[in-house]
Amino acid sequence: xxSFNNIACRRDRALLFDRVSLVIHRGQKVxxxxxxxxxxxxxFAMIQGELEPDDGDISLQQNITVTHxxxxxxxxxxxxxxxxxxxxRKLRSIExxxxxxxxxxxxxxxxxxxxxxxxxxTIKSRAGSLLNGLGFLTEQHNTPVSDFSGGWRMRxxxxxxxxxxxxxxxxxxxxxxxxxxxxxxxxxWLRAREGTLLMISHDREFLDRITTHTLHIEQQAGTLYxxxxxxxxxxxxARLANQQAMYVKQQATMAQMQSFVDRFRAKATKAKxxxxxxxxxxxxxxxxxxxxxxxxxxxxxAPESLPNPLVLISEADxxxxxxxxxxNITMNIQSGDRIGLLGANGAGKSTLIKAIVGDLELLxxxxxxxxxxxxxxxxxxxxxxxxxxxxxxxxIMEVDPALSDAQARNYLGGFGFTGDQALQxxxxxxxxxxxxxxxSLIVYQKPNxxxxxxxxxxxxxxxxxxxxxxxxxxxxALLVISHDRxxxxxVVDDLVLVSDGAxxxxxxxLDGYARWLSDYxxxxxxxxxxxxxxxxxxxxxxxxxxxxxxDRKQQKRDQAAIRAKLRPLTxxxxxxxxxxxxxVTQLSDTRDRLASNELYNSENKSKLTELLALEAExxxxxxxLEDELLENMQALEQAETDGAAD
Numbered sequence: 001x002x003s004f005n006n007i008a009c010r011r012d013r014a015l016l017f018d019r020v021s022l023v024i025h026r027g028q029k030v031x032x033x034x035x036x037x038x039x040x041x042x043x044f045a046m047i048q049g050e051l052e053p054d055d056g057d058i059s060l061q062q063n064i065t066v067t068h069x070x071x072x073x074x075x076x077x078x079x080x081x082x083x084x085x086x087x088x089r090k091l092r093s094i095e096x097x098x099x100x101x102x103x104x105x106x107x108x109x110x111x112x113x114x115x116x117x118x119x120x121x122t123i124k125s126r127a128g129s130l131l132n133g134l135g136f137l138t139e140q141h142n143t144p145v146s147d148f149s150g151g152w153r154m155r156x157x158x159x160x161x162x163x164x165x166x167x168x169x170x171x172x173x174x175x176x177x178x179x180x181x182x183x184x185x186x187x188x189w190l191r192a193r194e195g196t197l198l199m200i201s202h203d204r205e206f207l208d209r210i211t212t213h214t215l216h217i218e219q220q221a222g223t224l225y226x227x228x229x230x231x232x233x234x235x236x237x238a239r240l241a242n243q244q245a246m247y248v249k250q251q252a253t254m255a256q257m258q259s260f261v262d263r264f265r266a267k268a269t270k271a272k273x274x275x276x277x278x279x280x281x282x283x284x285x286x287x288x289x290x291x292x293x294x295x296x297x298x299x300x301x302a303p304e305s306l307p308n309p310l311v312l313i314s315e316a317d318x319x320x321x322x323x324x325x326x327x328n329i330t331m332n333i334q335s336g337d338r339i340g341l342l343g344a345n346g347a348g349k350s351t352l353i354k355a356i357v358g359d360l361e362l363l364x365x366x367x368x369x370x371x372x373x374x375x376x377x378x379x380x381x382x383x384x385x386x387x388x389x390x391x392x393x394x395x396i397m398e399v400d401p402a403l404s405d406a407q408a409r410n411y412l413g414g415f416g417f418t419g420d421q422a423l424q425x426x427x428x429x430x431x432x433x434x435x436x437x438x439x440s441l442i443v444y445q446k447p448n449x450x451x452x453x454x455x456x457x458x459x460x461x462x463x464x465x466x467x468x469x470x471x472x473x474x475x476x477a478l479l480v481i482s483h484d485r486x487x488x489x490x491v492v493d494d495l496v497l498v499s500d501g502a503x504x505x506x507x508x509x510l511d512g513y514a515r516w517l518s519d520y521x522x523x524x525x526x527x528x529x530x531x532x533x534x535x536x537x538x539x540x541x542x543x544x545x546x547x548x549x550x551d552r553k554q555q556k557r558d559q560a561a562i563r564a565k566l567r568p569l570t571x572x573x574x575x576x577x578x579x580x581x582x583x584v585t586q587l588s589d590t591r592d593r594l595a596s597n598e599l600y601n602s603e604n605k606s607k608l609t610e611l612l613a614l615e616a617e618x619x620x621x622x623x624x625l626e627d628e629l630l631e632n633m634q635a636l637e638q639a640e641t642d643g644a645a646d
Contacts, residue, residue: 001025001060001061001064001196002058002064002196003022003024003058003059003060004056004058004222005021005059006021007019007021007046007053007056007057008056009042009043009046009051009053009054010054015220016042017038017222018055018221019056020221020222021056022215022222022224024196024224025196027196028212029210030198030199030211030224031199031210031229031232032215033201033202033207033214033215033217034216035218035295035460035462036430036458040172041172043217044068044170046058047198048066048170060168065165065166065168066166066167066168066170067164067170068161068171068172069154069157069172069174070157075145075146076144076145076146078145080143080144080145080148080156081127081128081131083145084127085123085163086160086163087161087163091115091119091120094120095120097111098111098115127159130159132521134155134158134182135178135181135182135346137346155177155182158186167195167196168195168196168197169193169199170198171197172199172200173201173202173458175203175206175483176457178483179454180482181345181517183203183483187206187209187210188573188577190210191209191580198215199211202461203456203485203486204229204230204461204464204486205485205486208228208230211228212584213225214228214229214232226591228584228588231589234592295416295418295462296436296466297413297466298411298440299470300450300471300473300474300475301444301446302446302475303374303446303448303476305448306336306448306475307371307448308370309332309334309335309370310333310335310369310373310449311331311333311356311367311369312333312368313329313331313366313367313368315329315330315365316330316355316362316367317329317365318348318360318362320351324363325351325501326498326502327501328365329352329365329502329503331503333449333479336477337478337493337494338477338492339478339492339495339496340482340488340496341353341481342495342498342513343497344499344517344520344521348501349498350379350453350481352498352503353377353453355367357377358375373449374445374446374447374449375447376442376443376445376450376476377442378442378450378455380457383431383434386426386434386438387426389427390425390426391425392412392422392426393405393422393423395441396441399444411440411444412440414440415440417436417440430458431457432460432463434458435455435457435459436463439467447476450471450474450478451480452478452479452481454481454482455487456483464484468491471491472490478491488510489510495510497513515574518570519567519570522567569632576628576632579625583622587615590611590614590615590618591615594608599611
């Protein structure tokens with residue numbers, strides 16, 4: 001479907017990758033990984049025809065449609081739902097043709113058939129489902145695009161791309177502007193989607209649950225691995241270990257040859273042998289040492305004091321002016337607490353953190369900070385507040401003017417700012433570099449309470465791993481909001497749920513939260529549909545609320561019936577997902593075994609036949625479970641629609 005033939009890419013005279021050759025087949029879901037700046041986005045630009053390879057060529061099968069997420073944040077007066085529907089260009093074209101031939105009955109009838117086949121009669125419900133899944137409220141569907149902030153417009157761009165029925169979908173870090181709830185929804189949607197997917201992401205758990213292959217770029221080469229990100233890590237680890245062993249062996253051989261040459265080059269009796277070895281050294285292909293160590297090495301400096309409690313929020317109403325977001329909240333943060341905040345979009349997680357920090361004044365109640373409280377607060381606005389003209393060196397020296405140049409460079413090196421990078425102005429930095437710099441400034445100040453609001457946005461996997469390792473050894477208290485489940489699983493001990501204006505411990509794990517969220521959405525949809533049913537349109541266009549005439553007990557019984565009807569479907573989806581994940585893992589393991597060269601020797605013929613049969617069986621099971629999952633998801637969507645209609 002998509003072929004790369006010896007392609008090379010240079011940007012600003014630097015070679016990003018060279019002689020990359022591989023084929024992506026129809027239906028594969030490929031994760032594109034590698035450190036920031038290795039050329040992933042450039043590869044996307046080449047596929048879209050926006051950038052020409054410096055060498056080689058890219059070939060795309062004829063009549064293949066490609067969709068990507070627009071990176072621009074458009075300001076439009078169009079309603080959000082219409083903006084999303086614009087992503088289905090074929091349907092929009094049919095609609096335009098229908099208007100043009102309104103007077104031609106025969107042609108109009110033909111186009112109506114095309115409109116039906118293209119899903120025109122369900123387009124609004126499908127677009128609405130996308131919007132709801134990505135965190136938009138139903139009442140926001142008709143809000144003009146221009147009324148949304150930049151981050152929410154990027155969600156609209158993502159929804160518009162998902163609306164397109166394309167053969168190849170390109171997604172560049174789709175989770176960056178999403179919270180955990182939207183990430184969980186998108187994960188399920190992409191798993192069920194037919195068609196080919198090529199996706200850049202630094203979220204290892206997101207990649208693990210979606211991708212079937214991994215295209216990794218490093219050391220100016222691109223390699224396509226079979227399996228998800230975890231399978232790739234295992235394969236790459238084995239390859240690097242073997243490569244390192246080969247490198248050590250080769251260096252020993254070359255050292256022996258060089259020693260012989262040095263000792264006997266001038267001796268007539270040994271001159272020919274020395275010259276022969278010299279030529280062998282010149283011809284020998286160098287094997288690069290395995291670069292497996294992360295470029296990021298840092299740790300949190302030990303807090304100077306650990307008072308108890310660090311912050312007490314007592315009987316507080318939290319919100320903005322007359323809008324109470326969280327009511328009667330009491331929260332006691334102790335030294336050593338490691339808390340992950342969960343909650344549906346808009347529940348008030350960031351509002352709670354702002355109140356704990358003291359950036360948001362309580363409407364009622366008390367905030368009692370410890371006398372020696374030292375906060376470290378990381379959020380997007382901290383990243384945005386970096387002074388454009390400052391370099392990394394300027395920023396750290398402003399925090400501690402007593403630092404020597406060498407000390408500052410050594411510290412910043414742990415965050416990837418080495419050499420001239422430490423002298424690069426913030427305005428020329430990428431989003432990931434700015435985030436790393438902001439984090440480095442917080443780490444340096446030895447906080448005893450660390451509050452992180454989506455700290456992994458724009459960070460690559462190596463930096464995320466380094467952050468997780470540093471947080472595991474951090475001696476203070478930690479409160480974190482993140483859509484990166486790998487980070488949450490590795491650094492927090494307790495989960496707290498923010499929901500319906502309350503804050504309470506969540507006694508399940510992250511998988512349990514996914515189940516809770518699915519049930520919560522079902523309840524919310526049922527409640528919203530019930531609310532809509534209590535309004536009626538008058539002849540003069542006004543809306544009268546008739547809720548007082550409805551039997552509230554009956555309404556609750558109806559909602560309970562809807563939830564009861566949806567629950568088996570929700571459980572069936574969860575069961576299908578678990579089974580599918582197990583079979584995909586087994587299939588990946590089998591393909592890893594089939595990759596062994598020794599397997600294709602004549603003495604292993606029977607073992608090869610056995611593994612090929614096993615692979616065929618596993619592929620069939622995966623296909624059946626994918627179909628089953630899709631059917632269950634469609635059934636759930638239809639049941640939700642039927643419930644709304646009732």
